[in-house]
Amino acid sequence: xxxxxxxxxxxxxxxxxxxxxxxxxxxxxxxxxxxxxxxxxxxxxxxxxxxxxxxxxxxxxxxxxxxxxxxxxxxxxxxxxxxxxxxxxxxxxxxxxxxxxxxxxxxxxxxxxxxxxxxxxxxxxxxxxxxxxxxxxxxxxxxxxxxxxxxxxxxxxxxxxxxxxxxxxxxxxxxxxxxxxxxxxxxxxxxxxxxxxxxxxxxxxxxxxxxxxxxxxxxxxxxxxxxxxxxxxxxxxxxxxxxxxxxxxxxxxxxxxxxxxxxxxxxxxxxxxxxxxxxxxxxxxxxxxxxxxxxxxxxxxxxxxxxxxxxxxxxxxxxxxxxxxxxxxx
Amino acid sequence: xxxxxxxxxxxxxxxxxxxxxxxxxxxxxxxxxxxxxxxxxxxxxxxxxxxxxxxxxxxxxxxxxxxxxxxxxxxxxxxxxxxxxxxxxxxxxxxxxxxxxxxxxxxxxxxxxxxxxxxxxxxxxxxxxxxxxxxxxxxxxxxxxxxxxxxxxxxxxxxxxxxxxxxxxxxxxxxxxxxxxxxxxxxxxxxxxxxxxxxxxxxxxxxxxxxxxxxxxxxxxxxxxxxxxxxxxxxxxxxxxxxxxxxxxxxxxxxxxxx
Numbered sequence: 001x002x003x004x005x006x007x008x009x010x011x012x013x014x015x016x017x018x019x020x021x022x023x024x025x026x027x028x029x030x031x032x033x034x035x036x037x038x039x040x041x042x043x044x045x046x047x048x049x050x051x052x053x054x055x056x057x058x059x060x061x062x063x064x065x066x067x068x069x070x071x072x073x074x075x076x077x078x079x080x081x082x083x084x085x086x087x088x089x090x091x092x093x094x095x096x097x098x099x100x101x102x103x104x105x106x107x108x109x110x111x112x113x114x115x116x117x118x119x120x121x122x123x124x125x126x127x128x129x130x131x132x133x134x135x136x137x138x139x140x141x142x143x144x145x146x147x148x149x150x151x152x153x154x155x156x157x158x159x160x161x162x163x164x165x166x167x168x169x170x171x172x173x174x175x176x177x178x179x180x181x182x183x184x185x186x187x188x189x190x191x192x193x194x195x196x197x198x199x200x201x202x203x204x205x206x207x208x209x210x211x212x213x214x215x216x217x218x219x220x221x222x223x224x225x226x227x228x229x230x231x232x233x234x235x236x237x238x239x240x241x242x243x244x245x246x247x248x249x250x251x252x253x254x255x256x257x258x259x260x261x262x263x264x265x266x267x268x269x270x271x272x273x274x275x276x277x278x279x280x281x282x283x284x285x286x287x288x289x290x291x292x293x294x295x296x297x298x299x300x301x302x303x304x305x306x307x308x309x310x311x312x313x314x315x316x317x318x319x320x321x322x323x324x325x326x327x328x329x330x
Numbered sequence: 331x332x333x334x335x336x337x338x339x340x341x342x343x344x345x346x347x348x349x350x351x352x353x354x355x356x357x358x359x360x361x362x363x364x365x366x367x368x369x370x371x372x373x374x375x376x377x378x379x380x381x382x383x384x385x386x387x388x389x390x391x392x393x394x395x396x397x398x399x400x401x402x403x404x405x406x407x408x409x410x411x412x413x414x415x416x417x418x419x420x421x422x423x424x425x426x427x428x429x430x431x432x433x434x435x436x437x438x439x440x441x442x443x444x445x446x447x448x449x450x451x452x453x454x455x456x457x458x459x460x461x462x463x464x465x466x467x468x469x470x471x472x473x474x475x476x477x478x479x480x481x482x483x484x485x486x487x488x489x490x491x492x493x494x495x496x497x498x499x500x501x502x503x504x505x506x507x508x509x510x511x512x513x514x515x516x517x518x519x520x521x522x523x524x525x526x527x528x529x530x531x532x533x534x535x536x537x538x539x540x541x542x543x544x545x546x547x548x549x550x551x552x553x554x555x556x557x558x559x560x561x562x563x564x565x566x567x568x569x570x571x572x573x574x575x576x577x578x579x580x581x582x583x584x585x586x587x588x589x
């Protein structure tokens with residue numbers, strides 16, 4: 001996920017205890033310097049090689065493609081001539097992720113806040129433990145649960161949305177079918193990323209210095225005012241990072257989405273209706289049956305996913321950096 | 331703008347631990363009262379009990395009475411939030427809100443009481459409070475810079491400005507100079523001298539010279555042993571405490587024989 005990297009060169013300590021002459025760099029420092037530099041370089045090389053791999057492998061399909069890669073919704077890369085585009089994949093990926101973020105971010109922050117600053121200590125410990133455990137549950141488990149348990153229970157919600165909020169285009173349902181939809185995939189993603197978000201934000205919330213909390217309380221702040229005055233401003237970069245980690249997981253989630261969505265290549269704005277597809281799910285579903293150009297086309301779609309996550313991350317970092325001067329760090 | 335405090339037979343507990351026992355004292359309006367004593371003697375706890383800040387620690391409670399102009403701060407339907415709006419506090423380490431500008435720090439408390447104020451009014455209060463804290467001239471050109479960019483002494487005066495911006499009845503100071511250099515300490519002490527014309531001030535200090543310099547009344551706290559509760563040994567006019575204390579323990583402490 002994280003893409004920028006600060007090289008971790010250690011400052012070289014000057015003279016030490018035993019006399020004042022001699023080599024100014026000790027062997028231990030040299031070894032550590034080498035190791036940390038090596039680790040830094042390794043990450044950069046890995047990133048670079050992934051990017052190069054994606055570009056090189058994507059070129060054959062992009063050259064063979066006769067449709068517009070960005071705006072076409074068809075996916076027939078192994079036909080002759082090849083016709084494919086990522087529009088539907090972008091739509092499905094972004095929509096499932098938006099649904100997931102809209103649901104998971106506020107709830108995740110709420111859970112973290114409750115655990116860190118409202119719950120009695122014993123309950124807080126237990127809840128924190130459970131969220132951390134949930135964050136580690138493999139996504140296939142969420143996928144199966146979403147398909148078998150959540151889908152039937154979600155149909156009522158889909159109907160309700162259609163009946164009462166159907167005037168909003170995305171909640172309209174003209175088919176009368178409510179399963180295997182982007183909404184359900186989004187809800188499962190939300191549940192999947194919820195523990196990630198709340199575990200990280202909780203970690204940040206408990207690090208807010210006591211000084212800041214007391215500053216607010218001594219001014220006559222209520223608990224909630226204290227949260228707004230002291231906790232949120234201090235924790236904001238961490239909250240954004242947590243949301244971005246969750247978003248990264250949602251954007252790239254494969255198995256759970258592949259199990260739930262009934263794969264289709266159209267852009268259907270009615271998110272309670274069956275159908276839709278995402279980059280990751282499409283790659284997983286298509287990889288085994290794909291011919292040479294088909295594989296290359298899938299890699300090309302992977303390249304787009306890669307770029308999307310990069311852009312999202314850099315955007316988040318820009319937000320954090322914008323008010324660095326006012327951050328809790330100084 | 332200043333009220334008196336009367337404490338009667340106050341025991342302060344943190345859970346099952348009794349931190350202060352049987353404190354009875356009176357604090358006159360528009361005066362400076364100093365609490366001195368060795369570490370762990372309960373003087374900071376006593377201070378925090380005056381605006382219920384000790385309740386920030388779960389399980390803390392008191393037995394006894396704390397009256398602010400006759401009104402019991404621990405009465406059944408008293409909201410600690412309102413107590414803290416009436417009795418402000420300045421801490422040992424300067425703690426301006428790091429994400430706020432200097433001006434926003436000063437008016438932070440005014441945004442809590444529910445009344446909407448115009449920007450011009452807030453600006454005026456910010457200026458008045460910063461002047462009141464002897465900080466205006468140093469920061470008037472950078473009101474919109476972060477408060478965390480100031481020096482330690484300036485940050486502490488910023489915190490004092492923030493505390494007096496809400497016009498409290500009483501100002502509590504918990505070792506306000508212990509993290510500051512001597513020049514900044516002097517600036518704060520001068521400020522305390524001016525502030526007592528408007529506020530009732532209670533200050534906890536480790537520095538006996540400071541207590542002697544700034545306070546009108548001094549209370550000496552001590553504890554009879556490790557794990558035992560702290561007690562108010564004696565309280566009197568500062569001159570009397572430092573020249574002619576009635577208790578041997580006070581005499582020993584102020585003459586530097588222990589503590």
